[in-house]
Amino acid sequence: MPARFLSPDPATWTGRQAPANDYWFQKIQCVEWSEYLEDGPLGISLIGYAVDEGVRRNQGRVGAAAGPLAIRTQLAKLANHLPEDLNLYDLGDISCPDGDLEKSQQALADCTAEVLRQRDFPVLLGGGHDIAYAHYKGAQKAFPGKRIGYINFDAHFDLRPDTEGPNSGTPFFQLAREARERDEHFPYLVFGIQLAAATPSLLATVEELDVDFKVAREMVFSRLDSHRRFLDSFLSDLDAVCLTIDLDGFSSAYAPGVSAPNPMGFSPEGVFPLFEYLAASGKLISLDIAELNPAYDQDTVTAKLAARCVAAVVNGLG
Incomplete structure (x- = not known):
């Protein structure tokens, strides 16, 4: 059993009597x-990242460590439209009992790499957005030599320098710096x-690192075809891509229960078709969901939204 790992709890997965x-x-x-063994042509493997140390370091609202449980509770209630021969695993949680974020990230990276080596599709449930660094490191470890891109649905670039150590605002700066090295x-x-x-100063870093982006006001259904072409261009010279969905990218009307609520974010209508399009591309290898903070949720709508994000991706995998 990997260090810092908590076993899955079957009691989480309950619901009404049904066929x-x-x-x-x-x-x-x-x-x-x-x-953990692979039985079929493709499996979906859930791993929780019950860690909000990175949020605390980034001066955010702590509580995202409870995110994985809240997402699982809502996933349990979803109607099952997955193929009959598709395995669906819950592999438990990575925790951070001592505040050592870096060790928890390494543990998640190792687990993610193992899932990918098993030819399963990892779904990582956060937890702070420092999950993104561990997610990508796991993909790199599993597929050395492949050109792997990262797509982030988010209100923020998360390209802050890690001069005082990694946190939930630094994952893509860390990855970009390592690539430059x-x-x-x-x-x-x-x-x-x-x-x-x-x-x-952050936009100067974005330009320096040649980061592609669309602003929130562009994330509307009427621009879907343009966004698909934008995605196609990005994917064209990549071997694979990881997807991270930071729930604070959504408007707080849809996602009040996040570490950094956002009244001007995008709507599900504006982005769910892109989740599905990316899933069907044949290049998506993994997913993480970040920044759910159940302590600030209202009627569990943010947890429900997180579960629907997961379902939109895994139901659409090509």
Whole structure:
């Protein structure tokens, strides 16, 4: 069992009485790492990142460590539209009992790499957005030599320098710096940026690192075809891509329960078709959901939204 790992809890997966496999709670298999084996052509493997140390370091509202449980609770209630021969695993949580964020990130990276080596599709449930660094490191470890891009739906670039250590605002700066040290470009695309939160110095970093992005006001259904072409261009010279969805990119009308609420964010209508389009591209290898903070949720709508994000992606995998 990897260090810092908490076993999956079958009691999380409950729901109403129904015919077999009508709901996710009936399809899920809670599996210990020692028993984790791949049976079918493709499996979906859930790993929680019950960590908000990065949010605390970034002076955000702590509470995202409870995010994985809240998302699982809502996933359990979803109608099951997954293929019958598709395995669905819950592999438990990474925790951070001692405040050592870096060790928790390494543990998640190792677990993500193992899932990818098993040819499963990892779904990582956060947790602070420092999950994104661990997510990508796991993909790099599993597929050395492949050109892997990162797509982020988010109000923020999360390109802050890590001069005082990594936190939830630094993951893509860390990854871009490491790419530069290898004389490589870090392929990074962001949908949903709030320019009100992007300082001139940060935008200079964005330009220097050649980051592609769309601002929040562009994330509307009427521009869907344009965004698809934008995605196609980004994906064209990549071998694979990771997807991260920071829930604070959504308007707080849809996602009040996040670490940094955002009244001017995008709507589900503006982005869910892009989740599905990316899932069907054949290049998406993994997903993470970040920044759910159940302590500030209202009627569990943010947790429900997170679950629907997961379902939109995994139901659409090509």
